[in-house]
Amino acid sequence: MRFFLTLPDGRHFALEKPVVSVGTEPACDVVLSSPGVKASHALLFRDARGWTVSAASPGCDVRVRGKRVDLSPLAPGDSFVIGRATLTLGASEELRSHLQPDTTPSSRLLPVLTDFASRLLVQRPASELLDVTLRGIADVTSSDVGFLVSVEGDRRQVVASTGSVPAAVVVDSLVDQVVASGAPVLVPDVAVEASLAGAPSVLALRLTSALVLPLRAGSAPLCAVYLGRRVGSPPFASRDLEEAMALSSLAALLLATSRELTELRSQVDNLTQRIAAATFEGLIGESPAMRSLYRQIERLGPTSLHVLIQGETGTGKEEVARALHRRSGRRGRLVAINCAALPESLIERELFGHVRGAFSGAGADRAGLVEAADGGTLFLDEIGDMPLSLQSRLLRVVQEHEVTRLGEHRPRKVDMRVLSATHQPLKALVARGAFREDLLFRLEEVRLEVPALRERGDDVLLIAHHVLKQEGGRARGFTQKATEALRGHPFPGNVRELVSRVRRASILASGESLGAEDLDLGADATPLLPLDAARDAFVLRYVREAIARSGGSKKDAARALGIGLRSVFRYLGEED
Numbered sequence: 001m002r003f004f005l006t007l008p009d010g011r012h013f014a015l016e017k018p019v020v021s022v023g024t025e026p027a028c029d030v031v032l033s034s035p036g037v038k039a040s041h042a043l044l045f046r047d048a049r050g051w052t053v054s055a056a057s058p059g060c061d062v063r064v065r066g067k068r069v070d071l072s073p074l075a076p077g078d079s080f081v082i083g084r085a086t087l088t089l090g091a092s093e094e095l096r097s098h099l100q101p102d103t104t105p106s107s108r109l110l111p112v113l114t115d116f117a118s119r120l121l122v123q124r125p126a127s128e129l130l131d132v133t134l135r136g137i138a139d140v141t142s143s144d145v146g147f148l149v150s151v152e153g154d155r156r157q158v159v160a161s162t163g164s165v166p167a168a169v170v171v172d173s174l175v176d177q178v179v180a181s182g183a184p185v186l187v188p189d190v191a192v193e194a195s196l197a198g199a200p201s202v203l204a205l206r207l208t209s210a211l212v213l214p215l216r217a218g219s220a221p222l223c224a225v226y227l228g229r230r231v232g233s234p235p236f237a238s239r240d241l242e243e244a245m246a247l248s249s250l251a252a253l254l255l256a257t258s259r260e261l262t263e264l265r266s267q268v269d270n271l272t273q274r275i276a277a278a279t280f281e282g283l284i285g286e287s288p289a290m291r292s293l294y295r296q297i298e299r300l301g302p303t304s305l306h307v308l309i310q311g312e313t314g315t316g317k318e319e320v321a322r323a324l325h326r327r328s329g330r331r332g333r334l335v336a337i338n339c340a341a342l343p344e345s346l347i348e349r350e351l352f353g354h355v356r357g358a359f360s361g362a363g364a365d366r367a368g369l370v371e372a373a374d375g376g377t378l379f380l381d382e383i384g385d386m387p388l389s390l391q392s393r394l395l396r397v398v399q400e401h402e403v404t405r406l407g408e409h410r411p412r413k414v415d416m417r418v419l420s421a422t423h424q425p426l427k428a429l430v431a432r433g434a435f436r437e438d439l440l441f442r443l444e445e446v447r448l449e450v451p452a453l454r455e456r457g458d459d460v461l462l463i464a465h466h467v468l469k470q471e472g473g474r475a476r477g478f479t480q481k482a483t484e485a486l487r488g489h490p491f492p493g494n495v496r497e498l499v500s501r502v503r504r505a506s507i508l509a510s511g512e513s514l515g516a517e518d519l520d521l522g523a524d525a526t527p528l529l530p531l532d533a534a535r536d537a538f539v540l541r542y543v544r545e546a547i548a549r550s551g552g553s554k555k556d557a558a559r560a561l562g563i564g565l566r567s568v569f570r571y572l573g574e575e576d
């Protein structure tokens with residue numbers, strides 16, 4: 001689709017540039033001589049949504065459907081009026097224009113663009129990039145003065161300037177106009193604009209001509225690029241505006257990318273430091289629940305107490321057993337067996353060993369895992385699945401510190417500590433007659449609860465980053481959406497599920513940051529939760545958002561939410 005303007009005399013003007021100026025002065029793209037039209041009166045510019053018309057400077061009257069507008073989108077067929085001239089936007093597949101605009105790029109723009117892009121692509125702090133951006137735009141437009149004002153709500157700040165500028169320039173009607181409309185403003189001659197006569201920028205900087213344009217880099221605060229010329233320099237013309245807009249669009253893109261990279265780096269640095277401080281014997285986590293677990297492991301490690309490790313599937317029970325063994329100081333090995341993975345006969349042979357001929361195929365004597373754990377630790381994973389018939393043999397081992405190989409009658413002395421793990425409520429198994437109570441008493445001299453991942457707050461992010469780093473792929477961090485998705489997902493499979501999601505994503509994804517979709521945590525993938533868990537997850541997210549919106553202050557967030565500070569800590573799962 002090609003667009004054109006129908007002028008008052010019926011001619012068509014092809015809109016082939018992103019910004020088109022309309023006015024009486026010859027430098028304008030569309031030159032009109034109708035009464036009431038000013039030297040530079042209106043600007044038309046194109047973005048992803050289509051064409052928009054705006055007043056070129058505050059005193060210029062632009063009307064759409066009879067109403068005065070600062071800025072108005074135009075659809076094909078829409079007209080706007082400036083002075084006594086009516087212009088209409090048209091669109092057609094085929095267009096033969098009567099007037100062809102000059103589309104030759106300015107010779108000074110191309111080298112500046114190239115240099116500008118290469119300078120911006122070198123990683124620098126954001127403040128330096130803004131400086132480079134401003135100087136590039138000021139250079140190409142031969143401005144005598146240039147400064148960049150960042151606008152965040154009521155807060156305005158000069159964040160870069162080509163020379164010293166007085167602080168008063170931040171309160172400026174041209175900046176206001178650009179911020180309000182999001183459109184550029186071109187004032188060729190400030191002397192003819194009564195509304196600008198007292199503007200701080202014009203007075204303080206002794207400007208004769210001004211050009212102000214918006215610069216928005218991703219989620220960064222909006223900036224206004226203010227360019228000025230003084231006595232002795234020619235006034236700004238529409239070509240300057242066009243070139244400045246081209247540079248500012250490019251800069252916005254590069255600044256957004258650079259900002260994302262900087263954020264990613266600081267996210268990675270911050271998490272790497274946190275992970276280092278939050279690692280205990282291979283376990284990662286800094287949540288109060290994990291810290292309490294570390295303290296218990298430290299205390300229990302060197303004792304000879306048998307420990308039952310309880311926790312949902314994939315929470316890290318085996319890691320906890322390994323940590324307990326490392327902290328035990330026992331000289332022997334940690335020997336593990338998964339009671340759910342093997343049939344009864346195999347568990348028996350594996351655990352207790354056998355002598356030659358004990359069963360068909362037993363060609364030689366063989367020590368079992370119990371003997372292998374002599375002087376060390378025997379880890380019985382999924383103890384709830386231990387067949388009842390083997391439980392009494394195991395009880396003898398734990399009670400008497402003796403093991404008898406299959407086919408043999410001579411018991412052998414063993415010195416070992418037993419750690420067992422289960423995700424099942426063993427008391428309920430006892431009640432059903434599926435587990436021996438006396439064995440449970442023996443195995444559970446102390447019980448350790450491993451918390452579910454969803455109860456560990458931001459540990460999920462620490463572990464996710466740790467896994468990503470270990471994988472060593474291209475991805476170095478997570479997008480904001482992915483971070484939120486990780487925080488909000490209930491992880492029924494706990495750490496094991498997290499590890500496999502991150503591994504798979506880091507192998508399959510190609511970018512520097514993994515998104516929620518890469519982790520298969522899109523909106524549709526979130527499973528339904530029990531209402532209590534959903535409510536808790538929502539409250540946690542809401543409290544976090546309140547803290548973020550309060551600039552990180554938990555106190556202010558508590559006030560805004562109408563709850564006490566202690567409650568905020570409680571919802572976050574933190575100790576105050």
Ligand SMILES: Nc1ncnc2c1ncn2[C@@H]1O[C@H](COP(=O)(O)OP(=O)(O)OP(=O)(O)O)[C@@H](O)[C@H]1O
Pocket residue numbers: 282283284285311312313314315316317318319320381382421423463495496499
């Ligand atoms: N706190 C942690 N930090 C880092 N990685 C962990 C943590 N906890 C568990 N993992 C990793 O998660 C995976 C599952 O852990 P583990 O096998 O210990 O869980 P489990 O509770 O014994 O599982 P199951 O119930 O299936 O026996 C392993 O790859 C382990 O290394």
